[in-house]
Amino acid sequence: MALYMKAAEILDKVEQKKGAVKTLVYDSKFQNIKQLFALVCETQKYSPVLQEIIENTRLLKETKLRHNLAKVLVYDLLIGQGIKCGGSWKAMMLKHRSRLQAALARIKVKRKVSRNQDLLPPSAQHNNGVDIPRYVRVNTLKTTVEDVIDYLKREGFSYQGAASQLEDLCSLSGKTFMSDLHLQDLLVFSAKMDFHDHYLYKAGHIILQDKASCLPAYLLDPPVGGHVIDACAAPGNKTSHLAAIMKNKGKLFAFDIDTKRLSTMSTLLLRAGVTCHQLANEDFLKVDPLSPAYRDVTHILLDPSCSGSGMVCLHDGSSEEQEHDPERLKALAAFQLRCLNHALKFPKLQHLVYSTCSIHPQENEEVVSACLENNPDFRLIHLFPEWPERGRDPLTQCLRASTTKTFTHGFFVAMLERQATPNSESLDEQPPSISEPSAGEEEQVEVSVDEQFQPPAAKKRRRNRKKPKKQKS
Ligand SMILES: C[S@@+](CC[C@H](N)C(=O)[O-])C[C@H]1O[C@@H](n2cnc3c(N)ncnc32)[C@H](O)[C@@H]1O
Numbered sequence: 001m002a003l004y005m006k007a008a009e010i011l012d013k014v015e016q017k018k019g020a021v022k023t024l025v026y027d028s029k030f031q032n033i034k035q036l037f038a039l040v041c042e043t044q045k046y047s048p049v050l051q052e053i054i055e056n057t058r059l060l061k062e063t064k065l066r067h068n069l070a071k072v073l074v075y076d077l078l079i080g081q082g083i084k085c086g087g088s089w090k091a092m093m094l095k096h097r098s099r100l101q102a103a104l105a106r107i108k109v110k111r112k113v114s115r116n117q118d119l120l121p122p123s124a125q126h127n128n129g130v131d132i133p134r135y136v137r138v139n140t141l142k143t144t145v146e147d148v149i150d151y152l153k154r155e156g157f158s159y160q161g162a163a164s165q166l167e168d169l170c171s172l173s174g175k176t177f178m179s180d181l182h183l184q185d186l187l188v189f190s191a192k193m194d195f196h197d198h199y200l201y202k203a204g205h206i207i208l209q210d211k212a213s214c215l216p217a218y219l220l221d222p223p224v225g226g227h228v229i230d231a232c233a234a235p236g237n238k239t240s241h242l243a244a245i246m247k248n249k250g251k252l253f254a255f256d257i258d259t260k261r262l263s264t265m266s267t268l269l270l271r272a273g274v275t276c277h278q279l280a281n282e283d284f285l286k287v288d289p290l291s292p293a294y295r296d297v298t299h300i301l302l303d304p305s306c307s308g309s310g311m312v313c314l315h316d317g318s319s320e321e322q323e324h325d326p327e328r329l330k331a332l333a334a335f336q337l338r339c340l341n342h343a344l345k346f347p348k349l350q351h352l353v354y355s356t357c358s359i360h361p362q363e364n365e366e367v368v369s370a371c372l373e374n375n376p377d378f379r380l381i382h383l384f385p386e387w388p389e390r391g392r393d394p395l396t397q398c399l400r401a402s403t404t405k406t407f408t409h410g411f412f413v414a415m416l417e418r419q420a421t422p423n424s425e426s427l428d429e430q431p432p433s434i435s436e437p438s439a440g441e442e443e444q445v446e447v448s449v450d451e452q453f454q455p456p457a458a459k460k461r462r463r464n465r466k467k468p469k470k471q472k473s
Pocket residue numbers: 231232233234235236237238239255256257258261282283284285303304305306
């Protein structure tokens with residue numbers, strides 16, 4: 001019931017212009033953020049149809065449900081996963097099910113369509129009618145790809161082997177699934193598959209993460225035992241991915257300025273069995289690159305706040321306006337550039353991955369170009385040659401992702417490499433940093449350790465598929 005109540009509450013707040021969907025969902029502290037986000041977005045997408053069904057069946061009068069609560073329940077009953085909660089609402093909705101189904105059928109006949117998605121207004125079809133597959137990253141800190149495949153097969157899923165071309169990823173239906181074409185720890189399911197209530201998800205064995213969002217950690221590929229920074233880390237999917245690649249060895253410094261998001265992150269990392277991290281509620285721009293604490297940092301992942309314009313289910317009117325507001329884009333780009341310039345000040349940094357879930361060049365190629373002008377010691381690495389979508393000319397070393405070309409959310413990734421090796425002796429002479437945490441400041445640093453976590457007998461992570469080579473530009 002909590003899911004539907006929260007979703008309705010967020011829809012109420014969006015109508016009252018109290019914030020954008022994404023922010024309200026993250027701020028809700030709901031346990032299944034992604035499940036809540038998907039339900040809110042989908043309900044918004046189908047809102048005109050749901051409204052029509054509710055009016056035609058006089059559902060509010062008959063049930064005394066609040067308007068947005070009725071919408072989310074009708075969405076899940078007729079279009080979504082089916083009502084998941086038990087209790088009185090389920091019984092109430094089931095009582096009205098045949099009337100509601102008949103109302104939906106009448107709307108389809110009137111509009112001469114057979115599929116629910118054809119009822120969507122063109123503005124809601126960001127992904128040109130292509131459903132993005134459900135991507136599931138296997139958390140190799142807790143299990144192996146083979147074990148997850150076997151577990152799912154025992155549950156009646158049918159494994160199709162590895163995809164041989166990108167289009168295969170969109171061919172899945174029902175309980176069929178396959179291994180991804182590019183990322184070995186990623187399994188791919190039909191768009192309709194929902195794992196939020198699945199044991200493997202609840203136990204942290206699988207992470208529900210879009211394929212594009214797996215690229216930054218995968219491409220950064222920090223060494224086992226290395227010192228790594230995740231600069232804008234919450235809610236932490238990329239952090240847990242980095243930890244998995246590092247096999248939980250070394251140091252993973254994760255910063256975020258937002259206390260609430262950080263607390264969600266702490267829970268998620270605990271569930272994922274991440275132990276090599278140090279979580280800090282800090283403004284990354286105020287972290288001292290010359291602090292002895294970070295003297296061995298060689299890899300940084302920078303995934304700063306962005307417009308979110310690549311996320312396909314942002315149908316919150318206010319956020320769409322915000323996404324295209326030139327002033328907002330300018331401010332975001334300036335912030336992103338400051339973060340990038342700051343990150344490149346860490347003296348032993350070798351590789352940095354910059355990513356956004358934005359489709360705007362202002363937040364992507366333009367930020368990277370400006371940064372390279374400011375930092376001639378760094379150059380771009382030509383990423384993943386076989387990846388089908390490249391950064392906008394001339395930054396074709398970078399990657400882009402989209403619903404139509406890569407069957408993912410819209411995304412951008414760049415990787416910078418230091419050209420000259422820093423002189424480590426001169427670093428030793430650095431005076432102690434004034435921003436080394438004092439006793440009081442240390443209290444802000446929260447370190448979460450999953451004491452129950454027992455490392456699995458991990459099998460070779462990249463046994464079958466070779467990692468694509470990075471080519472210097
Ligand atoms: C795109 S989200 C990061 C998503 C995260 N990398 C993941 O994969 O789960 C951007 C994050 O940057 C944080 N942020 C914004 N400004 C920041 C700053 N100055 N210092 C640290 N974090 C910041 C936001 O609170 C937000 O959580």
